[in-house]
Amino acid sequence: MSTATETIEGFVKQEYKYGFYTDVEADSAPPGLNEDIVRLISRKKNEPEFLLEWRLKAFRHWQTMTEPHWPKVKYPPIDFQKICYYSAPKKRGDGPKSLDEVDPKLLETYEKLGIPLRERERLAGVAVDAVFDSVSVGTTFKETLAAKGIIFCSFSEAVHEHPELVRKYLGTVVPYTDNFYASLNSAVFSDGSFCYIPKGVRCPMELSTYFRINAANTGQFERTLIIADEGSHVSYLEGCTAPMRDENQLHAAVVELISLDRAEIKYSTVQNWYPGDEQGRGGIFNFVTKRGVCKGRNSKISWTQVETGSAITWKYPSVILQGDNSAGEFYSVALTNNYQQADTGTKMIHIGKNTRSTIVSKGISAGHGQNSYRGLVKIQKSAENSRNFSQCDSLLLGDKCGAHTFPYIEVKNTTSSVEHEATTSKIGEDQIFYCNQRGLATQDAVNLIVNGFCKEVFKELPMEFAVEAQKLLGVSLEGSVG
Amino acid sequence: MLEIRNLHAGVEGRDILKGVDLTINAGEVHAVMGPNGSGKSTLAAILAGREGYDVRQGEVLYNGVDLLEMDPEERAREGVFLAFQYPVEIPGVNSTYFLKAALNEIRKHKGLPELDAMEFLSLVKEKMKILELREDFLKRPVNAGFSGGEKKRNEIFQMAVLEPKLAILDETDSGLDIDALKTVAEGVNRLKKPDNAQLIITHYQRLLNYIVPDVVHVLFDGRIVRSGTRELALELEEKGYDWIVKHEAVPA
DSSP states (O other), rough: OHHHHHHHHHHHHOOOOTOOOOOEEEOOOSOSSSHHHHHHHHTTTOHHHHHHHHHHHHHHHHHHHOOOOOOOOOOOOOOOOOOOOOOOOOSTTOOOGGGSSOOOHHHHHHHHOOOOOGGGOOTTTEEEEEEETEEEEEEEHHHHHTTTTTTEEEEHHHHHHHHHHHHHHTTTSSSSSOOOHHHHHHOOOOOEEEEOOOOTTSSEEEEEEEEEEOTTTTTTTTTEEEOTTTTTTEEEEEEEEEEOOOEEEEEEEEEEEEEEOOOOOOOEEEEOOOOOOOTTOOOEEEEEEEEEOOOOTTTTEEEEEOOOOOEEEEOEEEEEOOOOOOEEEEEEEEEEEETOOEEEEEEEEOOOTEEEEEEEEEEEEEETEEEEEEEEEEEOTTOOEEEEEEEEEEOOOOSSEEEEEEEEEEESSSOOOEEEEEEEEEEOOHHHHHHTTTTOOHHHHHHHHHHHHHHHHHHOOHHHHHHHHHHHHTTOOOOOOO | EEEEEEEEEEEEEEEEEEEEEEEEEEOOEHHHHOOTSSSHHHHHHHTTTOTTTTTEEEEEEEEEEEEEGOHHHHHHHEEEEESSOOOOEEEEHHHHHHHOOOOHHHHHHTTTTOOHHHHHHHHHHHHHHHHOOOGGGGSSSSSSOOOOOHHHHHHHHHHHHHOSEEEEEEEETTTEEEEEEHHHHHHHHOOTTTTEEEEESSSSSSSTTSSSSSEEEEETTTTTEEOOOOHHHHHHHOOOHHHHEEEEEETO
């Protein structure tokens, strides 16, 4: 058709920059899943008995379950016996005690991804836990954080160093029976990040985990657990990339957040898993369960996500508002291009009195992309005087993509209020022409409009991530003026 | 500045312009009048470079250069400005940011340094006075939720900031009440300079009470059938377009 439409369609077709593969010797389990594999993973990690038992219970439960088919996504059946459930870069001797002992190839990989781990090049103000396939390869700024009593380490390390905390909180927000992929994760999860902020401590830097899938035919099943004790505060970031491959790869993570009295957790994600090529070949299946519980009074949990990658995204970062006066937030930008599909949204479960939740979801569809918002706002009888505000906006680029909204609302008392607003718009040729006529090139015009559309969500991201998110969408920062 | 020679153009196989000739020099204000369907807006759209029109014959020179070969944004950067009949809403995009981006594109093109936020803001505040705009205007998204009158005022405000060489005003008077019409016309008059030109496209004479053109052209059935002074517009107002139709058979 016209040049404007072509440019609109071509706009997000930037090459995937993180598609390289690192050639490291890997220690992998044979493909397939049975109790022996679960035991093997647990043994490799030298886990205490309670955890193995938990994994086995999860595995047995998983076997009784069937895959969910309610999301508005289409994909060929997954053969769970063909996936390899454990892959780790081969360790030198006993494994790295400090980052100096980490395989230089791995450090190089993270440098290429823009995440320097070496002491002198570290990102100022951000502590990073780097997870490569199934294991954490290193965590920066551990000592600085330890001085404040903050625990930030790989999940495996937490199992050994702080088993009481792991045992107390693991599976309390997302039980191993929760859903098909959460159960699978509970059985075979290999690593992830663990974070504990003690009472009254404000974490002095951003904590972040950088996930990298490297090995082929491997699933990544990480598990993150963050506990913010009374009156504490933490901001946590998560980034993800994977090599370009023609086969689909499964990523089924679980994230659990626990916010006690007056504590606040801000969790931000920039998800850029390999999305597949222009014809829709390859890409990550991103089937993730993320949930937080505002357990204490006046506590708060805020999710911000920018989802640009993955062939399929299926996730609903949710908040259970249990404590009185607690607050939950969900800010999301999801972009689907080419043949990408996203079915994403949130659940806000109001239990405590005077609880508040805010949902702002921005879906951008381009190419043949299909983008669905699915959200549940549930206000229980006990949640008197609660409030929810939801806003779901969709932006269409081109005429072959789709946007869908599935809001579910349940209110069981008469003192609460729920608001839902939704809009769908299309970048029109008349908008592009208007911008052209004022001197702006079409690419800049599209960037301007997309960026304006996402502004409300971007402003929720920590500085470093806001920049990365904008780069991802191929847009320049708007809003520094006026 | 602008030379249109024997311009034939149309849309989807339909002829709309059937040989338009028009020359505008720097410092001049021209008005093109005509009944509905005479091709006024097509002329404006072709000059600004909107897609979907085929030019079948003739040429348009802008300062001696083939205008039709240029992309719309190039024309804009070279100083061609179209005040839209129906200004487009761009939700989410802040007016100030939009206009700053536009101005800096034009400045870059001219080899001038880009303005920073502070410099831009002081320029904009100056120009806002001309159009009697309120300050909160700058914080709103481009045209989103504006009334018809506000949109038209915004067009002229943008014109004031971008300082074009050739401004084409496409039915800027439509939908304006008399007070808004005066404000807009006054704005346009203040922007008139010896080195720029204005092309006013209108159906009615009333705008020309406030913006006095040097030349008035009557566009009828895709051709300029009559050109004259301001009196022509008044005569047209009095006698109606039928008067032209009757005389159209007679070669001018």
